Amino acid sequence: MKRLFKTAALAAATLAVAATGSFAGDYPDRPIGVAVSYGAGGATDFQARIVTMVAGNEDILGQPIYILNKPGAGGRKGWNWFATEAAADGYTMSAYNIPHFIAQSIKGGVKYSAESFEPIANWGSDPAVVVVGKDSKFNSMQDLIEYAKANPGKTTTSGAGLFVGHHIAALQIEKACECKLAYVPTKGGGAAAMKAVIGGEVLAGINNLSDAFRAREAGNVKILGVADLERNDFIKDVPTLKEAGLDVDNSSVNFRGLMVPKGTPPEVIDKLAKQVPMMFAHARVAKRMKAGGSPMKIMNREEVQKMWADREAVLKELLKGL
Amino acid sequence: MEFLNYFGGVFEPWAFMLLLGGTIGGLILGATPGLSPTMAVALLIPFTFHMSATHGLVLLGAAYTSTVAGGAVSAILLKIPGAPANIATALDGNEMAKRGEGARALHLSFLSSGVGGVIGILLLIFLTPVLAQWVLKIQTPHVFWIAILGVTVIGSLDSKSFVKGLLSGCIGLWLSTIGYDEIQGTERFIFADALGGGIGIIPALIGLFAIPQVLDMMAKGRVDALVEALEVPRQKLAASMRELTRYVRALSIGTVVGSIIGLIPGVGGQIAGLVAYDQSRKMSPQREKFGTGHPEGLVAAESANNAMVGPSLVPLLTLSIPGSPTAAVLLGGLLIKEIFPGSDIFDNHPEVVWTFINSMLVGQVLMVIFGIMIAGWAAKIARAPAPIMAAGVLVPAVFGSYSVGQSVGDVHIMLALGVGMFILEKFGFSAAPLVLGLILGPIAGDNFTQGMTLAAAQDGPWVYFFTGTLNIILIALVVASIAYSFWNNMLAGDKAPVAEPVVGDTK
Numbered sequence: 001m002k003r004l005f006k007t008a009a010l011a012a013a014t015l016a017v018a019a020t021g022s023f024a025g026d027y028p029d030r031p032i033g034v035a036v037s038y039g040a041g042g043a044t045d046f047q048a049r050i051v052t053m054v055a056g057n058e059d060i061l062g063q064p065i066y067i068l069n070k071p072g073a074g075g076r077k078g079w080n081w082f083a084t085e086a087a088a089d090g091y092t093m094s095a096y097n098i099p100h101f102i103a104q105s106i107k108g109g110v111k112y113s114a115e116s117f118e119p120i121a122n123w124g125s126d127p128a129v130v131v132v133g134k135d136s137k138f139n140s141m142q143d144l145i146e147y148a149k150a151n152p153g154k155t156t157t158s159g160a161g162l163f164v165g166h167h168i169a170a171l172q173i174e175k176a177c178e179c180k181l182a183y184v185p186t187k188g189g190g191a192a193a194m195k196a197v198i199g200g201e202v203l204a205g206i207n208n209l210s211d212a213f214r215a216r217e218a219g220n221v222k223i224l225g226v227a228d229l230e231r232n233d234f235i236k237d238v239p240t241l242k243e244a245g246l247d248v249d250n251s252s253v254n255f256r257g258l259m260v261p262k263g264t265p266p267e268v269i270d271k272l273a274k275q276v277p278m279m280f281a282h283a284r285v286a287k288r289m290k291a292g293g294s295p296m297k298i299m300n301r302e303e304v305q306k307m308w309a310d311r312e313a314v315l316k317e318l319l320k321g322l
Numbered sequence: 323m324e325f326l327n328y329f330g331g332v333f334e335p336w337a338f339m340l341l342l343g344g345t346i347g348g349l350i351l352g353a354t355p356g357l358s359p360t361m362a363v364a365l366l367i368p369f370t371f372h373m374s375a376t377h378g379l380v381l382l383g384a385a386y387t388s389t390v391a392g393g394a395v396s397a398i399l400l401k402i403p404g405a406p407a408n409i410a411t412a413l414d415g416n417e418m419a420k421r422g423e424g425a426r427a428l429h430l431s432f433l434s435s436g437v438g439g440v441i442g443i444l445l446l447i448f449l450t451p452v453l454a455q456w457v458l459k460i461q462t463p464h465v466f467w468i469a470i471l472g473v474t475v476i477g478s479l480d481s482k483s484f485v486k487g488l489l490s491g492c493i494g495l496w497l498s499t500i501g502y503d504e505i506q507g508t509e510r511f512i513f514a515d516a517l518g519g520g521i522g523i524i525p526a527l528i529g530l531f532a533i534p535q536v537l538d539m540m541a542k543g544r545v546d547a548l549v550e551a552l553e554v555p556r557q558k559l560a561a562s563m564r565e566l567t568r569y570v571r572a573l574s575i576g577t578v579v580g581s582i583i584g585l586i587p588g589v590g591g592q593i594a595g596l597v598a599y600d601q602s603r604k605m606s607p608q609r610e611k612f613g614t615g616h617p618e619g620l621v622a623a624e625s626a627n628n629a630m631v632g633p634s635l636v637p638l639l640t641l642s643i644p645g646s647p648t649a650a651v652l653l654g655g656l657l658i659k660e661i662f663p664g665s666d667i668f669d670n671h672p673e674v675v676w677t678f679i680n681s682m683l684v685g686q687v688l689m690v691i692f693g694i695m696i697a698g699w700a701a702k703i704a705r706a707p708a709p710i711m712a713a714g715v716l717v718p719a720v721f722g723s724y725s726v727g728q729s730v731g732d733v734h735i736m737l738a739l740g741v742g743m744f745i746l747e748k749f750g751f752s753a754a755p756l757v758l759g760l761i762l763g764p765i766a767g768d769n770f771t772q773g774m775t776l777a778a779a780q781d782g783p784w785v786y787f788f789t790g791t792l793n794i795i796l797i798a799l800v801v802a803s804i805a806y807s808f809w810n811n812m813l814a815g816d817k818a819p820v821a822e823p824v825v826g827d828t829k
Contacts, residue, residue, distance in 0.1 A: 040364035046654040049368065068728050071520020072503030078516055081729070107500075108507055155778045182779035187768040188588045190755060191650065195587060195643045199458035201776070211642075214657075218642045218664020288371070292657040 010250045027090055027268050028063040035086065035094040037078025037101075039071040041127070042189070043208065044256060047294050048095045051123045061275055065093075072098060074161055075100050078111050078176070083112035088261040090268035091094040093120065103163035103315050109251035114308050115262065118269055121276040122257035122299035122307070126291070127213045127228040127250065128169040129238070131205045131221045133313045134226065144204055145177045152180040156202040158193040159232065161185045164321075166206040169227045171318055176246040206235055208254065210233060210293045210301035227252045234295065251314045255297070257304060273301040325447050328676035332684050339636040340373075341681050345688045349696065351385070351725055352392020355528055355722035357404040358646040359389040367655050369587040375659035375671070379678040382655050384685040386648055387631055391435040391689050394624055395696075398427045399703045400715050402532040402722070406523055408625035409628070409757055410599035412531060412691060417615030424701030429562035430617050430693025431624040432693035434569075437736040438577045438625030439686040440631030444582055446639075453585055453633060454640035460586055462773045463787045467796035469766035472593055473599040476762075483750060484811045486597065490751045494759020496737075497521050499767070523592075525723035525736040525759055530753040532719045534733050535741020537714040557701075564616065575602040576625030584630030587637050587645035592761050596754075598626030604806065631682070639663050639675065721821030752767045 034052060036050045038044045045067065052065035070078030079094070079101050087093040095115065105113040130141065138144045148155040159166030163187050184202055187194040190211050197205035198220045206227075207215075213234045215221045225241045226232055228250045241248040258271065258276060279285070280298045289296050299307065331337060344366075351362040362385055370378030393404030398415035418427040445453065476491030477484045484740035500511040501520025512518055530572060578768055581597040583589065602622035603612040613620045635652075642664040645648035653663065659674075663668055667675045675697070706714060723736040777786035787793065 040651060042360060042650065045364075046657075050658070055369075070729065071726070072522075076502055077519035077727075079514070082737050084515075154779050156776055161528050182775065184772060186772060187764075190643075191643050192588065195459075195536070195637070195641070197460070198641060198643070199461060201461045201593075214642050214662045214664065215668055217662050220641060220664070288658055291660040292654070293662070 011216050020204045027271060028061055030091065031064045031066055032061065032090070033068050033092050033093065034065050034071050035068045035078055035082050037070055037072075037082075037095070037097070040069050042071075043091035043210070043294070044097060045069060045094055046292070047124055047256060049253045050287050050288045050292070051280050051295075053288075054284055055279055057282075060282070073105070074164070076104055076265055079104075080111045082149065082261060083116040086261050088263035088265075089259070090260060090264055090272065093258050093260050093272075096255075096257055096259045098311055099168050099252065099315055100164050100254075102308065102312050103168065103319060106312075106315055106319050107163055114312050117259040118262055119301055119304035119308060120258040120260060120269070121280060121301060123296060123305045124256045125297035126165075126228050126254040126256070126295060127209045127232060128206050128252045128254070129226045129235075130169075130173075130224045130241075131194070131207055131212045131215070132198050132203065132224060133197055134220055134222060135200075136203070136222060136226065138204065139222070141239070141241065141246065144224060145179060145246070147203075148177065148179040148181055153182050155180075155204060156182045156184055158184045158186050158196040158202045158205040160190045160193050161187075161209070163165045165208075165252040165254040166190075168318065169206050169248070169314070172247060172248045172252060175318070176241070176248050194221075209295065213293055214292055215257060216291045226252065232295065234293065249314075251311060251318070255307065257299070269301075323673065325676045325680060328673055329680050331376060331673060331677035332380070332681045336562040337377055337677070337681065340377055340381045341384045341685055342688065344381045345388045345685055346692055348385040348388030349392040349395075349689065349692055350507070352389035352404055353395035353700075354430040355396050355400070355404050355532070355718045357389070357722070358524060358727070359386055359393075359407075360651055361725075362386075362389045363648055363651045363655075367511055367651065367658075368564040372653055375656070375661055375674045376677045378655055378659065379652075379674060380681040381468065381653055383678050383682045384688075385544055386652070387439060387628070387682050388689045388693075390628055390631055391432060391439070391624075391693060392430040393627075395428065395700055395731065396718070398431060398620075399424055399700060400532065400718070402719060403527050404722075406527065406761060407595050407627035407756075408623075409527065409531075410595040411620060411627070411756060413422075413599065413613055413623075413754060414616050414619035417613070418617070418620070418656065419701070421615055423557075423615070424703070425557035425564075425697050426562060427620060428697035429492065429557055429694055429700060430566060433562060434576065434621040434625040435628040435693070436564075436686050436690035438627070438629035438727065439579050439631055440579055440683060441741050442489050442584065442629040443583050443683045443686065444632070446632035446635060447683075449613045450636055450640055453636045457585055457587065457637045457641065457645070459778075459792065462769050462776060463790075464792050464796060465589060466766060466769040466773055466787070467761045467800060468589065469769065469794060471796060471800050472597065472758065473805060474800055475597070476758050477601060477683075478603075478807050478810070479596070479755045480759060484669050486749075486751050487755045488596065488751065490746070490755040495763040496759075496762075497526070497756075497762045511692065514731075516729070516734055517559070519727070519758065521735055522723075522726055522732055524726045524741055525732040526817065527757060528719045528723050529640055529736035529739035530743045530757055532715050533737065534744040534747050535720070536712045536754070537741070537744045539708040539715075542708050559699070562694075566621065567697050569618050569621045571605065572602040573625050575605065576622040577629045579622075580626030580629030581633050583626075584633035585636060585710065587643065591767055592631045593758075595627045596758055598622045608624040611756045623819040628686070639667060640665075641682075652673065680758070721757025 036045045036048050056064040057059045082094040132138045190208050196202045212223050223238045224240050225244050227241050277300050351357045378794050393408040394411045397403045397408040397412040398419050399742040401412050403409045403412045415427045477488040576598040581593045583594040599622050603609045634646050637643045640648040644653045661671050723732045777783040
């Protein structure tokens, strides 16, 4: 038995050496995993599967990408794992969700911060929007804010959880209107938050643009405003919150992209930073994403690094004293 | 009767091939512990990229239907419930398999799945607009009371002793608090990294049900004389069908409870089987036989968990809100074809939605046929000698708990819970109430905190939780259920306690 262990340990060591020895030259020479911190079927998982589907093409990475679901604790479990246990060899990437993981790291209790990861590229942006039920008495942001000012703390507003884009948007709206909402984080994500709006359980809700767009198509909600710098192509008629007179920028926009752990060899990062945006821009990917109602925004490594830094500064300010 | 116009689509060669493939594949995936219906459907999504919307949905619908029913196979033969839906199936089903009646149990389970499933889909076809309104009426305080109603049955579920049942339930409720509380944003009882995400339901199910059994078998296997091989008698299908007609009460309770509970977003699939099991026991004249391999419990549980399939799609198809994780995956499959559920799907793509629903109806029938075909040889597993069986259960147990989150931490949690449960079973505690506590804890807790937030912004918790017709009806049911348990316990207390042989005793 002892000998068997020795042999096994030796074999494992040899394999490890072989694996580390080989990447410098012809990375990647085996399939690459992408960890998703949310369950199968969620928006992040769904989009990650689409944007990585052409990775195996010779002119992209030449190796397929597979998805590893590591759900739990609003993404914390997956990112904790990625920051502490994932091998920094380029064969394990992770999807990031901004502002989630930065806000969580500012709040504390997790083993990562923006410094634990190296961004590769961004594929999507899903702005938060303000929705109300189709029969609601509110027809514009002004109506809603007026009510909130007259009834402080009574404007129940659902959202997908704490320290996610929806929560950030609610905090920014409260700051801008100098009024008090009653933010209700629902268990069960955006879908549960949307049901609360449609069922009239809450007066308003903050939700993803893509889901709100669908709910509006189905005739169930009105969209009052979008928390972004510009109007969105999916809902051209809806004003931005800024147009509605609220000083709210795009800090709550949910950005999604790929990253690797700190310590990944620079030549691997360079190769990924060059190839991954091409993968996102592939015509087949764009077609599928558009069909799914998922807005794309491709950003390269430098742009993402800047976006992360900006976001961190804004969130630190916003979450102070919470 | 619009749906009748689209039946042709189901029997078109390609669609029917996919339906067959999806059903057979789904039965096999469902029988594999750890591969829940949600995962099975998610795995199939990439295959639908190159199909038409109708074909893609036929495949996904067939897989959904048959994985739910396939879960009964491992629940009955190995006592590993593949998903929470199959917990109640394991209670009586595995006892039957141990007696060598595995084939009979599988026949009954597939037949009752089929009956429940067909009725559930018919409800989806005829009552969708009405049911959609119901879904919206069920709000935070109601879900809270439904969870509490579930808690009240804990004490009487699969336990010789009411008090021990309650105690197991409390352990389960405590275990459910471990992890990161997302609504309050705080950590609870995280003393090891693996617990960061809380105790996953699939590793818990596998650990609590399968591991004590493996340990028992190992204990037995050391004595050669006790290595037993069960003879599996042949089971005639006609006999099973005749038998099913004797359990009309359980079948109706299962179907009704499954359809109603299936509607509730986020709750349905997990507790439908257990609630139906408990209800049919309370109404059965032979209630003392439940838990000892009584087919009635099996029939109620299996008809409920398939009856839930149809209604669970109502929120998705009408409101575009996925009511369960599986529905969320189906939504992804629809969106990628540029089809938005809601009124759009019924107005602009009737051929897609009706072919999908019809194919699930036909799929239920195919599922029964193929399920019964595999039942005969699958039941032979029970003949394997205990040592081989123990190893045979351990492999899928480890594989299943790892595959949920590709995490060794989950395997450790599974093993730790399993060893703990083995010891608790020696003292007469049982796993089912513990699991029910684990499932209901977060549902009650989250809806309570969420309700309190909403109540604070409205008229306060008293008005919010205790007024309104639906709240009052649910509270009345809670009170009735507690009163019933006490009454029953007092009656039972008059009789002399019956000595029970300790499971796994080496004699």
